[in-house]
Amino acid sequence: MVSSKDVAKRAGVSQSTVSRVMNNPSKVSKVARESVIQAMEELNYRPNSVARSLVNKKTKSIALISGPLHNPFFVETTTSIVNYAKRHGYHTNVHFENYGDNMSVYKDVLSHQVDGIILSSIFYDDPIFEELQKLDIPSMMFNRKHRKGGHYVEIDNIVAGKMATEHLLELGHRDIAWIGGGLKTSTFHGRYKGYHDALSARGIEVPDHFIQVTDTTAEEIQRALESMLARKRRPTAIFAATDSIAIFILDYLHEKGYSVPEDISLIGMDNIEWSSHKSFNLTTVGPKSSENLGQLAIENLLDLMELEEIQKEINITIQPELYIRETTKELT
Structure with a gap:
């Protein structure tokens, strides 16, 4: 077996x-870097394709930090991102949100050399934002964003929250509950604000137990x-602040003998593919069926990766649409 000691000697x-050439080549002089890469090739220490990538500092790989897989939204967006990147010659290293401990995920991502980072797992005031800004690596957020900006693709969550709540209000409902994830993320914060603003505009106050901020797993819902x-x-x-949460709610209500929408109307958010399935026919708010936030994000990330100099931030906010199906009805 050829070792790094053999490479160093050659x-x-x-x-x-x-070690620096393999992990942080920008801190090694061009002459030393090329000498090491030549020795690696001669000794077959690493595949030639990897050695060549160290010369131009391109790995042809990106890192994706996605939200949890129990939410089909992230299954759909991850699929779009991985497939699009592959068609353009990039491998995607996928990492999933670790609820309550995102820093361990970030550290894992930042310990590897990649050409770009795409992430939906970020808090509104996440300290990782500062670390990403220091890196000489393009990064793109989708679905969620940071208070300080950066490149992102999102849906207008406040408008979406208002739209969902106003739909229920127009059907005569006044006792409207909200169930969603932690308000430290821009998605849930915006969707809750839209809900709250729509009720406040009508002078409607709801009891505290109508507001449920929780983990988004089926057990916690x-x-x-x-x-x-x-x-x-x-x-x-x-x-329900996501379609995933709405489907968990629908399943629980049916199990307990409630009829939806006869006993309780239910509206979700995201317009995932499952929401239109005949088993659910979920009323929801989301982007057009042709608009996938993950797809838009990876397209823009790859564009950023091709630019030698980034001129301005990419901020894309998509307007939501209401999809009326069979889980909401007029209150009688």
Whole structure:
């Protein structure tokens, strides 16, 4: 087996220089870098394609930090991102959100050399934003964004939250509950604000137990519903902040003998493919069926990666649409 010590000896440099060439080539002089790469090729220490990538500092790989897979939205966007990147010659290293411990995911991503980073797992005030800005690597956020800007693709979450709530209000509902994830993310923060603003505009106040901020797994959604429905005052309608949450709610309500929408109307958000499935026919708010936030994000990221100098931030905000199906009805 050829070792880095053998490479260092052939190139006439130290082992630490060989390590820097492999992990941080920009900090090694051109002469030393080329000597090491030549030695690697001669000794077949690494595949020639990898060695050549160290010369031009291109790995033909990107890192994707996605939200959790129990949400079909992230399954759809991850598929679009990986497939588009592959068609353009890039390999995608996929990392999934670790609820409550994103820093460990970030550290893993930043420990590897990639040509670009695309992420939906970021908080509105996430400290990782500063680290991303320091890197000489293009990065693009989708679905979520940071307070300080950066490149992102999103849906107008405040407008979407208002649209969903106003649909329920127009159907005569006043006892409208909201169930969503943590408000530290721009998505849930915006969707909750839209909900709150729509109710406030009508002078409607809801009890505290109508607002359920929770983890987005099926188990936690069930606990939130149990707590809400155990109270004397129950909602006549629920705004679920994602279609994934709405489907968990629909399943639980059916299991407990509730009829949707006869007993409780339900609206989701995202317009994932499953929402139009005949098993759900979920009323929802989301982008046009032809618009995939992950697809738009990866297209723009690859454009950024081709630019030698980035002129301005890419900020894309898509306007939502209402899809009326079979889980909402007029209150009688």
